[in-house]
Amino acid sequence: MNSEEADRIKAFYKSWEPTYDRGNPGFLKLLDERDARLKSLLSGLPVALARCRVLDLGCGYGSLLDLFHQQGVPADGLFGIDLLPNRIETARMRYPNFTFKEANAEDIDFPDKWFDIVTVFTVFSSILDRGMAENVARSIVRVLASGGIIVWYDMRYPNPWNRNIRPMTKHRIRELFPSFELQLKSLTLLPPLARHLGHRTDSIYPLLATVPILRSHYLGLLRSTM
Template structure:
């Protein structure tokens, strides 16, 4: 039986889609999306992660754009898999990227083989889960599915959003609580979306300037790598 938290998440994201949130037609949003992918690509290369041989799972895959980006970065189509709670998103992903594999599923209990993925991506996943046990269940699934030495590609909120009670901040402390045996190779990114989306024709000029100010960066992007144990105390 589906939990109340999963039902809530389904409803929230269905409403987001109806409202047309995160439209890439906005210049600020375009900068946000390009920046996070550019920075993730740089981190993967710096840590010597070659996607050509990687089997990759994208949790909360939406319409498949991130998974297709991994394909463009060198991953083989037959090694790319996405799961999402929303059937409409899965259908859209299948139409857009027929060579990739997409499934409607709850990430708490994926029926996939242990140690079967080299990289699992979680973009804006955990900030959308308000129930602590659900977060732990998803984290446990991810840890189970990753092969030894596998990595998590991470992008998520580091600040709370006072205008959106359906999300919560994923600080480094919270991330470590969910993934205590992972090393966090994260850095702050993304100019505060309410600011970025209002820059209009001045985006190209102003976004890079404001984005240099750490307090204006609302998200973390980077990798979580296995084989590291960190204390759970501390700020961030």
């Protein structure tokens, strides 16, 4: 495992808590848009969510797993791992019936082929070291059941103001998951733009979000072709 890269990621996210976003209309709008698209994706899956096990890598405070719970995944089928102990502690308090572990995703301590769904939301863009990214990808493939899916959400553009992240283009995703079919669509109005919409958010956000070049992330599914 790459402990140096893991320590860099931990230090960055320990110092980075975007409190200015929590009440920002544009930021809340992009989250609503993302979650609505995710719910639509989940409703179209050929599996019964009530019988699924879900693993969220980089689970933060557990809110994504709660969305899966609301869509029908039982509490005992929801698992999250994160590098930051304070986030795991908070997640456990918020969602005591889910399972959370402080862990490095290079070495996922779960059985082979155990999860029906693995979610990776803004995970790989945070990993600058290629070796670590490849290790995490291999771990995901190992714990993913036959016919399982990866639910992906990550940025496709670089952020010139943040050197701690890198864009996840389709080319880079294919390099990490060569045996998977990418079913991804662009989503999310550029966050710096969305945050400045203010009271005009509800009317302007949908219009700007129709312009492909202004959509900063990919959301969708990775399906194994093996």
